[in-house]
Ligand code: HEM
C-alpha cells in the first residue's frame with residue numbers, strides 16, 4: 001500500500017491511497033486535476049506528467065529513453081519530471097508528494 | 103498477403119533519406135518521415151506553421167477551393183490556444199458515463215443488426231453508420247440526424263480524383279450553414295449552440311468561426327473513423343485468435359486501441375509551412391516551403407517501435423503519433439478512443455468469427471509511394487457466438 005499526495009497547479013493538495021496499477025491510474029481514479037491519462041499508459045500522450053522531489057527522483061530513477069524523449073518536448077519539463085503512467089504504485093512510493101506539471 | 107496486412111510504404115525512403123518530396127498541384131511538399139523529426143516539427147510551431155492561408159496545410163491543398171479557416175487546426179499558438187481551450191471541455195464529454203452508455207447502445211444495436219446476415223458490405227453498411235450515429239452524441243443532436251450524413255455516402259467532402267472539385271464540399275457547407283441559422287433562432291445544448299455562445303477575446307464566436315469549427319469536426323472525424331472501424335473488423339476477420347485473446351483478457355482493450363491507431367494510422371499526414379531557414383535530416387528547407395508531418399511513417403519507425411510491422415495487441419510502450427502530437431493533437435481523440443474501445447468490447451461479446459469475402463483496397467498515392475489506408479469496400483459475414 002502507498003499513500004501519495006498530489007499537488008495540482010492551483011495549489012490544491014490531495015492524498016490518496018493505492019495498492020496496485022500505475023500512479024497515473026490512481027490519479028485518474030481520484031480525479032486529480034491535470035492528470036488525464038488519455039492514452040491509457042502507453043507513453044503516447046504525456047497527459048500524466050508530474051514533478052518529483054530531488055530525493056524521490058533519485059530513489060525512483062531516471063525515465064527510460066522513450067519516456068525521456070516524450071518529456072523533452074513537453075511544457076513545464078524539469079530534471080525532476082516523470083510520466084506517472086510509468087511509475088507503479090508500490091510501498092516504495094509511500095509518503096511521496098508529486099506535483100502535477102500541467 | 104492477408105487483407106489485414108498494411109505494409110509500411112515509407113520504410114526504405116525513411117531509413118535512407120528521412121524525407122520524401124512529392125508534388126501537389128505543382129507545389130513541392132516535403133514529407134517528414136522519421137518519428138523524432140515529426141514530433142519536433144509538430145512541437146516547434148514557430149518554424150512549422152499551421153496558421154497560413156486556409157486550405158494550404160492539407161494535402162492535397164484546398165487553397166483554391168476553400169476560403170474558410172478550419173478552427174483550431176489552421177491556427178498557431180497563442181490564437182490556437184484561445185480557441186481550443188473554449189472547446190476542450192466539450193470534446194471530453196465522451197468520458198462521461200451517460201455518453202459511454204449511449205454509445206454502447208448504438209454500437210450494440212448496429213452489431214445485432216448485422217449478425218448472421220448473409221453478406222454485408224462493411225464500409226457502407228456498418229462503419230459509416232457507426233461513425234455517423236456516434237457523431238450525433240459528440241454534437242449532442244438527435245440520432246435521426248445521422249440518416250442525412252449516412253445518405254451522403256463515403257465519398258462526400260472531397261472528390262476522389264480531382265482535388266480542385268469544390269462541388270462535393272458544398273453539400274457539407276450548405277448543411278452547416280442551415281444548421282447554424284436554425285440554432286440562431288432556437289439555441290439549445292448542441293455543439294453549434296455551444297460554439298455560438300463561446301468567447302474569443304471578449305466577443306462571441308462569429309458564424310464564420312462556428313462554421314470553420316464544424317467543417318473540421320465533420321471532415322476530421324469521418325474517413326479516419328470509417329477506416330479505423332473497417333480495418334479493425336478486417337483484422338479480427340483474419341485473426342479470430344485475437345478476438346479470443348481479448349475475450350479472455352478484456353483489460354488489454356485500451357492498449358489494443360492504441361496499437362490499432364499506430365498500425366493503421368488512419369490519417370497519413372498533415373502539412374505545415376516553413377517560417378525560417380532550417381533543416382531536417384540534412385535537407386534544407388526555406389521560408390514558405392511546404393512540409394508534411396507523416397504520422398503513418400513515424401508510427402513504423404524501427405528506432406522507436408520494436409517489430410513495427412506487427413500488431414502487438416498489448417504493446418506496452420507505444421509512443422505513436424496516430425492522433426498527432428503536441429499543440430494540434432487530435433481534439434476528437436477522446437471520442438475516437440471511446441468509440442473503438444466500445445466497438446471491440448461489443449465485438450468480443452457477440453461475434454464468434456468474421457468471414458471476409460471480396461474487398462477493394464483504398465490505396466493513396468504520394469509521389470512514388472503507394473500506401474494502403476483502408477478499403478473502398480469489404481464484404482463479410484459476421485457469425486454470432488451462439489451458433
Ligand atoms: C481514428 C480517428 C482519428 C484520427 C486518426 C485523427 C487524427 C488526427 C491528427 C493526426 C490530428 C493532428 C493534425 C495536425 O497536427 O495538424 C488531428 C487533429 C484534429 N482532429 Fe482528429 N483524428 C481522428 C478522429 C477525429 C474525430 C472523431 C474528430 C471530431 C469529430 C476529430 C477532430 C480533430 C480536430 C478538431 C483536430 C484539430 C486539433 C487542433 O488543431 O488543435 N478527429 N486528428
Ligand code: FES
Pocket residue numbers: 024036037038039040041042043044045046047048083084085086
Ligand atoms: S498516460 Fe499517456 S503518456 Fe502517460
